[in-house]
Amino acid sequence: MPAPSGPGxxxxxxxxxxxxxxxxxxxxxxxxxxxxxxxxxxxxxxxCARVVGSRDLGEELAQEALARAYGSLGAFRGDCxxxxxxxxxxxxxxxxxxxxxxxxxxxxxxxxxxxxTWRHPEREASARQLGVALAEALQRLPPxxxxxxxLFHVENLGYExxxxxxxxxxxxxxxxxxRARQMLMRRLGPLLEEE
Amino acid sequence: xxxxxxxxxxxxxxxxQARALLESLPPGARxxxxxxxxxxxxxxxxxxxxxxxxxxxxxxxRVRSRPAPRRSAWTWLRTPRLSPLFALAGAAxxxxxxxxxxxxxxxxxxxxxxxxxxxxxxxxxxxxxxxGDFNGWRPEATPLARGPGGLWTAEVPLAPxxxxxxxxxxxxxxxxxxxxxxxxxxxxxxxNAVLEL
Numbered sequence: 471m472p473a474p475s476g477p478g479x480x481x482x483x484x485x486x487x488x489x490x491x492x493x494x495x496x497x498x499x500x501x502x503x504x505x506x507x508x509x510x511x512x513x514x515x516x517x518c519a520r521v522v523g524s525r526d527l528g529e530e531l532a533q534e535a536l537a538r539a540y541g542s543l544g545a546f547r548g549d550c551x552x553x554x555x556x557x558x559x560x561x562x563x564x565x566x567x568x569x570x571x572x573x574x575x576x577x578x579x580x581x582x583x584x585x586x587t588w589r590h591p592e593r594e595a596s597a598r599q600l601g602v603a604l605a606e607a608l609q610r611l612p613p614x615x616x617x618x619x620x621l622f623h624v625e626n627l628g629y630e631x632x633x634x635x636x637x638x639x640x641x642x643x644x645x646x647x648x649r650a651r652q653m654l655m656r657r658l659g660p661l662l663e664e665e
Numbered sequence: 666x667x668x669x670x671x672x673x674x675x676x677x678x679x680x681x682q683a684r685a686l687l688e689s690l691p692p693g694a695r696x697x698x699x700x701x702x703x704x705x706x707x708x709x710x711x712x713x714x715x716x717x718x719x720x721x722x723x724x725x726x727r728v729r730s731r732p733a734p735r736r737s738a739w740t741w742l743r744t745p746r747l748s749p750l751f752a753l754a755g756a757a758x759x760x761x762x763x764x765x766x767x768x769x770x771x772x773x774x775x776x777x778x779x780x781x782x783x784x785x786x787x788x789x790x791x792x793x794x795x796x797g798d799f800n801g802w803r804p805e806a807t808p809l810a811r812g813p814g815g816l817w818t819a820e821v822p823l824a825p826x827x828x829x830x831x832x833x834x835x836x837x838x839x840x841x842x843x844x845x846x847x848x849x850x851x852x853x854x855x856x857n858a859v860l861e862l
Contacts, residue, residue: 662700
């Protein structure tokens with residue numbers, strides 16, 4: 471996704487729009503938050519759905535994260551990108567849910583078929599199969615490895631951005647991503663070999 | 666898997682070292698590296714689903730049910746900063762002045778443009794570019810440069826106030842930007858990323 475190179479980048483239009491929305495909400499215009507929902511809702515749903523393993527629950531947690539962020543806008547200090555602040559709130563909500571053991575009901579597994587897009591028809595079948603298997607294998611990883619892998623390889627964040635969002639050191643994050651890759655490699659084995 | 670391969674997968678190796686490493690691997694290790702590459706490609710393509718159509722409405726309903734936020738001491742005390750949006754508005758005003766100046770026989774100021782930053786993490790890719798309606802869908806027109814961490818980037822000047830569609834081209838393969846918030850059918854069974862400025 472087109473993104474700024476830093477929080478102070480003068481051409482970072484999304485960040486500028488977010489900060490403009492924050493100011494307008496704090497001035498009493500609650501509807502200005504609709505722009506934040508439009509810009510970040512899909513990404514938050516995707517992130518939450520991956521971390522907790524359920525699309526419906528992902529939507530619920532993303533909505534709650536947006537509402538919490540709205541209520542806490544006065545505490546946004548502006549020392550990081552607004553979207554990272556939102557993702558931190560969303561991840562904390564996911565962690566709380568996972569810790570609470572609220573997943574007694576088995577979540578509906580995300581299907582790779584639903585979420586993958588492929589451009590090459592000749593590779594479509596095997597790619598779809600791999601996407602489905604990867605989505606399922608991700609859900610079987612311990613949460614901290616699933617979270618690290620998702621942020622790095624699915625959300626395409628850098629380690630410094632991940633540190634800012636998760637509060638976990640860069641070295642620890644690198645280890646988690648590495649171990650997640652190893653676990654996924656073992657579980658997906660033959661699907662990853664060339665035809 | 667060796668430490669160098671881990672650095673490669675984390676995008677910490679420069680492109681030439683990455684290529685040299687892959688070429689130097691024995692067959693077994695090379696197969697493992699290729700398998701990892703497939704894993705990471707599959708991961709980059711996950712997570713492209715849109716929320717329910719009424720997601721935004723439900724989210725805003727929940728927002729409206731919460732007490733209005735109040736400024737903290739910090740937000741009152743912090744130094745006001747000029748929003749880049751104001752800078753953009755300033756540029757638009759400058760262009761308007763330029764247009765007026767043209768009517769008066771003076772040189773025309775350039776139209777306002779935002780420099781949009783594209784980025785895509787692909788530690789193992791050899792070439793990444795962006796093709797969209799802003800460059801005639803020509804991948805060769807806008808290559809991304811490989812940077813530290815295997816992060817490919819490019820800055821593209823685009824006129825604000827418009828809606829653009831684009832795809833990434835990774836080693837010749839057309840890829841939907843995995844982090845795009847909005848997607849649109851491309852009419853060929855795929856989906857373009859949508860960028861609204």
